[in-house]
Amino acid sequence: MSDTYISDSIKYIGADDTTLDLFENQYIVPNGVSYNSYIIMDEKIAIMDTVDQRKTDEWFDNLNKALDGKTPDYLVVSHLEPDHAANIQNFVEKYPTAKLVLSMKAKAMMPQFFEIDNLDDICITVKEGDTLELGEHKLTFIMAPMVHWPEVMVEYEEKEKILFSADGFGKFGALSADEDWACEARRYYFNIVGKYGAPVQTLLKKAANLDIKTICPLHGPILKENLGYYIDKYNTWSSYQPEDEGVLVAYASIHGNTEKAAKLIAKTLEEKGAPKVAITDLTRDDMAEAIEDAFRYSKLIIAASSYDGGVFPPMEDFLNRLSHKAYQNRTVGLVENGSWAPCAARVMKGFVENMKNITICDNTVTIKSTLKDADMDSVNALVDEILNK
Incomplete structure (x- = not known):
């Protein structure tokens, strides 16, 4: 169980969800997910998201226990996405004297989700640099539009030097899960936030001016130690730079022949000294993890069967997702298979050449049904080229 203790006056009141099968109805979460919420107890009481x-x-139940008979003064709304904001109306109905503290964009979006008759009366809209005095604690509001929705803001608490980071620094996995942070944080980042690298960079620059001792995200563990490690990861990810030197071999095979070729190419890469080789079957493996690994490594080889005058759909899905998430700054090699009219490489190249700052290898491997000894010259040429770029 991740440590949820923050301080005697700032407490965790969120919840684990260990039975959810798909996050956002598309991402598998084998270890569930946490929905984080916090309470600041002071002369004025602030709840940080639902x-x-x-x-x-x-x-x-957690909120009532933390309040111990007291009444909250504020609900700070960092992000209106339903996994964090679903209980705003319930909160307002239970605590009618409390105020909602939110960005102007969030207030404008509120009627899309809730029917609150006295919305104007209970809302306090804030902008960049505004503060909220709670007593000994003070919140400063920092706008973070498109990280990863337009209304998002984060909050900095000065006394205890805490950054409430909204979806920033979040990860898949319930707090009860015993797992490494980086893998599921990376998969979360590139599939949820990945398209918005520039806004994340803007937020990181703002955060660099703060003395941060603790990061409290809306998903995943509270970060208290070695914060430079997490911030460095986010800087690398949001600037679209490779995290590790290595090659991901991603393949989509119909009858297994393209799979055999992909595995031989992966083995050849290892034999020729690639620092790291990862391989993924796009027809069976988790697509979100394939996206994660494509961004993690510096180079990518995509191998696919030709299909209906195009490319096998699992590969098309993969490339569509990479494009949507702003894949860039990588070297890519192409491998195609076709029994009578190989065309997968042409289609894959069409996707990749429209991505930003992609170097496409000159050598392409074309297989006619099955990989043969005569094809090894082209395999070696591609492997040598991608390792030397």
Whole structure:
């Protein structure tokens, strides 16, 4: 269980969801996910976001226990996505004297999600640099549009030097899960936030001016130590630079022949000294993890069967997702298979050449049905080229 203790006056009141099968109805979460929420107890009491509707009862139980008979003064709304904001209306109905503190964009979007008759009366809209005095604690509001929605803001608490980072620094996995942070944080980042590298860079520059001792995200563990490690990861990811030197071999095979070729290419890469080689089957493996690994490594080889005058759909799906997530600054090699009219390389190249700052290898491997000894010259040529670029 991840340590949720923050301080005697700032407490975790979120909830784990260990039965959710798909996050956002598309990403598998084998170890669930956490919906994080926090309470600041002072002369004025502030609640930092709510949780998903799946955990409404547990959240209110945690909130009531933390309040111990007191009444909250504020609900700070960092992000309106339903996994964090689903209980805003429930909160307003239970605590009608409390104020909602949110960005102007969030207030404008509120009627899309909730029907609150006195919305104007209970909202306090804030902008960049505004503050909220709670007593000994003070929140400073920092706008973070498109990290990863337009209304997002984060908050800095000065006394205890805490950054409430919204979806920033979040990860898949319940707090009860015993797992490495980087893998599921990387998969979360590139599939949820990855398209918005420039806004993340802007937020990181703002955060660099703060003395941060603790990061409290809306998903995943509270970060208290070695914060430079996490910030460095986010800087690398959001600037679209490779995290590791290595090659991902991603293949989509119909009858297994392209798979055999991909595995031989991966073996050849290892034999020729590639620092790291990863391989993924796009027809069976988790697509979100394939996206994660494509961004993690400096080079990518894509191998696919030709299909209906184009490319086998699992590869098309992969390339569409890479394009949508702004894949860039990488070297890519192409491998195609076709029994009578190989065309996968042409289609894959069409995707890749429209991505930013992509170097496409001159050598392409073309297989006619099955890989043969005569094809090894082209395999070696591609491997040598991608290792030397």
